[in-house]
Every structure is written in C-alpha cells, then in structure tokens.
Amino acid sequence: xxxxxxxxxxxxxxxSGIRLATPYLxxxxxxxxxxxxxxxxxGVEGIMLMGAYAAFFVAWRTENLWLGLGxxxxxxxxxxxxxxxxSVTLRAVQGISGIGxxxxxxxLSTLLFKTTMGGVQSISGFKPIRIPILADIPLIGxxxxxxxxxxxxxxxxxxxxxxxxxxxxxxxxIRAVGQNPAAADSLGVSVMKIRYLMxxxxxxxxxxxxxxxxxxxxxxxxxxxxxxxGFIAVALVYFGGWKPWGVLxxxxxxxxVQALQLWIQVKDIxxxxxxxxxxxxxxxxxxxxxxxxxxxxxxxLTKPFxxxxx
Amino acid sequence: xxxxxxxxxxTAASGASRAWQSWQGALVPxxxxxxxxxxxxxxxxxxxxxxxxxxxxxxxxxxxxxxxFTQTLVVATPLLLVGLGVTIAFRGGVINIGGEGQxxxxxxxxxxxxxxxxxxxxxxxxxxxxxxxxxxxxWGAVPGALKAQLGVNEIxxxxxxxxxxxxxxxxxxxxPMIDPKEIEAGTRIAQSALxxxxxxxxxxxxxxxxxxGSILAxxxxxxxxxxxWRTTIGYRIRAVGLNPDAARYAGIPVKRYQxxxxxxxxxxxxxxxxxxxxxxxxxxxxxxxxxxxxxxxVAALFGKLHPLGAIPASVLFGGLLVGGDKMQRTxxxxxxxxxxxxxxxxxxxxxxxYIMRKRAARxxxxx
Numbered sequence: 001x002x003x004x005x006x007x008x009x010x011x012x013x014x015x016s017g018i019r020l021a022t023p024y025l026x027x028x029x030x031x032x033x034x035x036x037x038x039x040x041x042x043g044v045e046g047i048m049l050m051g052a053y054a055a056f057f058v059a060w061r062t063e064n065l066w067l068g069l070g071x072x073x074x075x076x077x078x079x080x081x082x083x084x085x086x087s088v089t090l091r092a093v094q095g096i097s098g099i100g101x102x103x104x105x106x107x108l109s110t111l112l113f114k115t116t117m118g119g120v121q122s123i124s125g126f127k128p129i130r131i132p133i134l135a136d137i138p139l140i141g142x143x144x145x146x147x148x149x150x151x152x153x154x155x156x157x158x159x160x161x162x163x164x165x166x167x168x169x170x171x172x173x174i175r176a177v178g179q180n181p182a183a184a185d186s187l188g189v190s191v192m193k194i195r196y197l198m199x200x201x202x203x204x205x206x207x208x209x210x211x212x213x214x215x216x217x218x219x220x221x222x223x224x225x226x227x228x229x230g231f232i233a234v235a236l237v238y239f240g241g242w243k244p245w246g247v248l249x250x251x252x253x254x255x256x257v258q259a260l261q262l263w264i265q266v267k268d269i270x271x272x273x274x275x276x277x278x279x280x281x282x283x284x285x286x287x288x289x290x291x292x293x294x295x296x297x298x299x300x301l302t303k304p305f306x307x308x309x310x
Numbered sequence: 311x312x313x314x315x316x317x318x319x320x321t322a323a324s325g326a327s328r329a330w331q332s333w334q335g336a337l338v339p340x341x342x343x344x345x346x347x348x349x350x351x352x353x354x355x356x357x358x359x360x361x362x363x364x365x366x367x368x369x370x371x372x373x374x375x376x377x378x379f380t381q382t383l384v385v386a387t388p389l390l391l392v393g394l395g396v397t398i399a400f401r402g403g404v405i406n407i408g409g410e411g412q413x414x415x416x417x418x419x420x421x422x423x424x425x426x427x428x429x430x431x432x433x434x435x436x437x438x439x440x441x442x443x444x445x446x447x448x449w450g451a452v453p454g455a456l457k458a459q460l461g462v463n464e465i466x467x468x469x470x471x472x473x474x475x476x477x478x479x480x481x482x483x484x485x486p487m488i489d490p491k492e493i494e495a496g497t498r499i500a501q502s503a504l505x506x507x508x509x510x511x512x513x514x515x516x517x518x519x520x521x522x523g524s525i526l527a528x529x530x531x532x533x534x535x536x537x538x539w540r541t542t543i544g545y546r547i548r549a550v551g552l553n554p555d556a557a558r559y560a561g562i563p564v565k566r567y568q569x570x571x572x573x574x575x576x577x578x579x580x581x582x583x584x585x586x587x588x589x590x591x592x593x594x595x596x597x598x599x600x601x602x603x604x605x606x607x608v609a610a611l612f613g614k615l616h617p618l619g620a621i622p623a624s625v626l627f628g629g630l631l632v633g634g635d636k637m638q639r640t641x642x643x644x645x646x647x648x649x650x651x652x653x654x655x656x657x658x659x660x661x662x663x664y665i666m667r668k669r670a671a672r673x674x675x676x677x
Contacts, residue, residue: 042407042465046653082657092660095405095465099607100656107650114644115357223646231469238466274481281470281477285452288462288470 009263015143016259017252018151019217023048023209023226024251025154027233028240029161030205032247034080035237036165037198038178038300039087042098044206045230046105047079051210053109056221057116060123068215069150069208076207077200079105084199088192091304102230110223117221125219126150150208150216157205161244174198178298181305191305206230232280239287241296250287254280338666339612342658343626346651353650359641371636372629378636380520384590386628388413390527391582392606393613393620394534395450395575400615401538402571403551408453408468409579410603411475412446416580417587418479419445421502421594422487424509424587434509439584446580447573449475454572458565464572472603483596502594511589521589530578534617537574547571579603601649605631608652611659627652 027044034041051072059068083101086092126148135145165171176184177194185191209230214221232254240246261276351361372382392409399406420442427437449471456462483500492498511521538544549557550567558564582602587594609627613619630652634645 040465086657086661090661091664092657093405093663095407096607096611097657097660099407099604100653100660102653103604103608103656104650104653107646107648107653110646111353111644111650114646228473231473235466235470238463274477274484278474278477278481281473285456285462285467285470288466289456289460 009267011139011143013256013259013263014140016262017256018144019147019255020258021248021251021255022151022154022212022217023229024233024236024254025157025248026205026209026212027230028236028247028251029157029244030202030209031234032237032240032242032244033161033165033174033205034199034202035301036178036242036298037174037195038181038298038303038305039084039195039199040094040098040234040302041080041083041087041101041199041202041206042095042231042234043079043083043101043105044098044202044209044233045226045228046102046109047076047203047206048105048210048213048226048230048233049109049224050079050105051076051207052214052225053112053210053221054207055211056121056123056214057112059125059215060117060121063123065126065215069211072207072211073204074207076210077204080200080203080206081196083203084196087304088195088199091306094302106224113221113223120220120222122220123215125214126216148216150212154212155248158244158248165244175298177305178300181300181303185305185307195305206233209233232284235284235288238297239284242298243296250284253283257283336614338662339614339623339655339659342655342662343612345658346654349654350647350651353647354641354643357643359643364637364641364643367640368630368633368637370633372633376515377518378632380515380518382625382629382632383524384519384521384628385631386624387521387524387527387589388582388586388602389606389609389628390531390620390624391585392579392602393609393624394527394531394617395446395578395582396607396610397613397615397617397620398534398538398547398578399450399571399575400610401551402547402568403554404454404457404464404568404571404575406450406453406468406572406575406579407465407607408450408471408576408603409582409606410599410601411468411472412449412576412579413583413586413599413603414472414475414479415449416442416446416583417594417598418482418487418583419580420584420587421505424505425487425503431508434506435511435588438505438509438588439581442584442587443577443581446583447577449580450572450574450576451569454569454576457572458569468572479594479596479598483594487594489593500596504593505588509588510592511585519590521585523585523589526581526585528621530581531617531621534578538617543567543570579606582606605652608656611656 027048031041031044054075055068055072058071059065079101083097086097087094128146128148131145135141165174173184173189173194176189177191181191210226213225236247236250239250257276257280264276347365354361354364371378373379392413395409395412396406420438423441424434424438427434429437453464453467453471456467457464480500483502487502488498489501489503491503492501511523514520514522538548546562546567547570549560549562550564554564586598591598605627609620609624612626613623630648634648637643638645
C-alpha cells in the first residue's frame, strides 16, 4: 500500500487522471446539453464507438488527424440526428431507443473494423503540447500542462457549456424546452428545433469522445474499445446535477479512480483491481441516491412534446 | 421520474377496430425485421457480398439442420428468459436495462451452489436454479428499492449494476472461484471448476447442446402470461404500467409494484444465467452473457412485450445470431452485422409505435 503513496506514483496518477477524463468530458457534456433540452440519449456508447472508428480509419488512411477528428464529429452528429428523429419526431421511449442506437453502433463499428482494417493497426495520435510557463510550475506543471490538444479542449468545453447554458439566449431556450416545453412553445420557441439541435450536438461530442480515445489517448481501434464509458458518461450527467461543472467533478472522480487502478496494476500492489474498478459504479449509485437533487432534473426529461398536451 | 411506457398497448379503441389494430400491430415488428434485413442487404452489397447467398447461408445455418436448429434453440433460451424479465418490468412501467448484470450474478450463484452445496442428485440442480433466480432477483431488487424508496432512476442504476456484476465476476473467476486446475497448470484461464454432473440440465437431443432449460423457459413464458393476465398481482403490475396516477387513485401502492416488477425481471434474467451454466457451459466462464442482456430487450420488443410473443421472437433472434456465424463463414462478412441489425430492429419498433398510435387515433375519430 505504501508503495502507492510515493511522489512519482502520485504524480503519475495526476497525469493519467487528467488524460483519462477526456472522453468522459466530451461525452458527458454533450449528453448534458441534450438532457437539458429534455432528451435522454442512452446511445452515447454506440456513438462513441462509431466516432472512434471513423476518426481512426480516416486518420490512418489520410495521415491527417484533423480529418479524422472531423469525420468522428460528423458521424457522431449524424447518429445524434438519427436519435433526434426517433425520440423527438417519432416520440419513442428514450431509454429503449438508446439501447437500439448502442447496438447499431457496436455492430457497425465492429463490422467496419473487421472489413476495412483487417486487424488492429496503430497510428501516432495527437502529440502532447507543452504549455510554456504553466508547465514550468514545479512538481505538478509537467503533469497538468503537457497534454494533447484534445485533452485541453475537453476541459475548455466545461466553462463554454456553462456559459452557453447560463449566459446566452440559446441557453435560455434550451433550459425552457427541457423544463417546460409547452410554455416555451407558446412563447414561440421551437421545441423541435432546439431538441434536434442539442441531440445532434450531443452526438457530435460523443463522436469526438470516441475520437479522443482512438487518435489521442490509445491511438488504435479495437472492437468495443469504449468498454462501457459511454454509459458512464450518461450517469455522470445525473451525477453532476445536469451542470457542466458538476459533470467535471464526476468525470474527474471516475478518471482518477481509473488512474489509481492503473497504477495499482503497474506497481503490482496486492489489491484486487476488479474491486477497485467497482468503486466508481458503487459511488455513482450512492451519488444518485443521496447527492442528486431531483429538483435539478429537467422537468421534461424523457417526455416527448406534443403540442396541445399539458 | 415515472415515465409511462408508450409501447404498452393503449386501452382505447373498440371491437372491430381493436382487432384490426392488434393485427396491424403484430405486423410492425415483422416489418421492422424485414426493413433491417433490407438495409443489411445493402450493406452486404457494399461489402461486395451476395446478399441472397448470405441470407440463404444464414437461414440454413439457423434452421436448415438438426445441429443448426438445436443451436438456435439453445441461444433462444436465455434470450427468452431475459426477454420475459424485460417484459414484466416494462409492463410495470419501469425500464430494466440490467439483464446483463442479473444474468451474470445468476450464473455465478448457480455455479457456487452447484460447486459448494452438499446436496444429492436432482436436489443440487434445483438448488442451483433457485440460487441463480434469487441472485438475479436481488440484483433487480437493488434498483427496485432505490426507485421505490428514493426515486433513483432505474435506467441508470440497472446500468451501474451491470458493471458491478461484470467486475464481481472478473474478481471471483480470477480469485476465489477459479478452477484449481487452472492454477496447477499455470494457465489461469478465468473460469470456475467443472460442475458435478448431477447439477446438469438434461440434454434433449444426443450430440447437441439442446437442454431441458429450453422447456423450462417456455414454461416460464406461459407462467408469466398467467401471472400478468390471470392474477391480481399481474393486473396491478399492468395497471401501474399503463397509468400510475390512475393506479394510485385506485389504491394500488404504485412504488411497491414497480419494485416488484424489477425484482421479477431480475429473477428471470438470473434464471437465464443459471440455465446457461447448468445446461450449456457446465461451469462459469468469462463472457458468459455474450450480450444476451441486450439482445433479450430486442426479443421482448419484437414479442410486443407479451410473454407468449417473446417465444417466437427469441427463436427468430436466436436464429439470426446462430445463422450469422454460418453467414460469416460463407460470404466472409463478420457476424457483427447481426448486432447492428438488431439495433435497427429496436429503433424501427420503438419508432413506429407513434405512427401506429396516430393512425389508430385517426381511425377512431373517423368512426
């Protein structure tokens, strides 16, 4: 146990924890935007897989990482659009349609991986960018400010999402649509348009979340490589009380536990790592039970809007 | 958060139009599968494979031989049991995504019972089946209690319970429950010891994997039908699912019945895990669930959330999964295609529900 609490290991955990928060942040902030507009997209995991595949395949073929990222964003937005059509226009039960989208993404990404790549390939992904001055901070500077661009952008997304939701007209409309769609509708806000937009944007970020795994963090694509992270991202939105800063807290909790587990394995410390992996899920259930104020939940979440209904 | 399930049939409409509707309603899932297969054919063409050859191989693989068809039934069995669990929960107005986890703990408990309980003969089998069912019920009871007592969203808690079950299985199969022979041999494959033969479900056809669990699953489906439509408990579960406010007004303790629906749902998924261990694997192995927890949702939806409808639905999807393997070998297209098509079926079924309802409403106003 004591081997775990040496300075190099703690710094290593700090470094990995920040890195590993990246996919959670993209996916969960995107999901938060969608849920604030009243739509639960449970298909994040499937979108992430398709995003991860698209990013990797395009980057691998064109040797251009930005094209790969763009492809992931596009594929993600398209799948978000699919989800929006089914849950907004066709008013499907959102918990179930998300599972359908997940299975679709899981199957299609595996199929494409096997037919177009033939096996696991690897590329050199986004390189770390050292931020001068900040990275020179003694001890922690190197751990915090020497990451790839996708890591920085993920963290930047938190204040941006907060500002959009709370400081812009669009944010006001999003919140109105998620809280009281009938009232928003009567004031001339298009519930449909806002929900379509936010579910697509959420999908786009889920796609980017997948890309952050395949072309920035792990730099390869493998079947089912997201391994449940998309589902966790959905839970993080509840965990964070539907607020971007809350989501950040949840994402860091998960990523740091993951980092800790990584180092437990590296240092071969005698704690069953499976038990350690269980902790965040238990914590999430506890948080869902005790910490989430249900009054924070968008009142119209998962409720399709029908004009003329109360 | 209590969302009413819009997929549950409405209590509107009268006589003839109702019969017409239910006939039409049965066509929706069939149409969804056909549409998914058409899209699959397009994908096959894009991948340079002959769709006719691919689907012929698939049908042959699933239904064309004794070994193929029995294998289809073997795969259909856990799908049916998980589907029954999903159906009960859905009818009670709660969404159970936890089939995967409930199946895993059911399998673990059945394995532990068969390995460690000093019971003779068929009693051991019974104990293992019961242990699996109870473990699944327990795994469903946690989200159920959290929802009933504290209003915790069951979709999220069942997903979390899936992950916890998965890690629990990883831990047990690498540690306390690992086959001692694996340690001796130094291979350390994550699986339990082979169960004693008394605990096996009897094989129905020689040289195949078809086992008595399939019969058990069909009996369970009939049992669920009687439970839901012929008992007070079932009536109340459905009342809560159709309209929780009206149910509450009628004096039904809504939360208690939602919790019950999740517990029963977990019990059937747990039984599925037990049956898979006792009938097919004869030991607990890593990755035993094979995604049945999710495919079972597809089977339940295709069966129109009716326990008897889930029987042909699970045979069909069992056939797709088994036939996918033959397709893969014949036209060299990965069977992951089947998983993608299952996803599309779900999307089409839940998507078409609204269109059908609108049409029904229009038909009614015209009467």
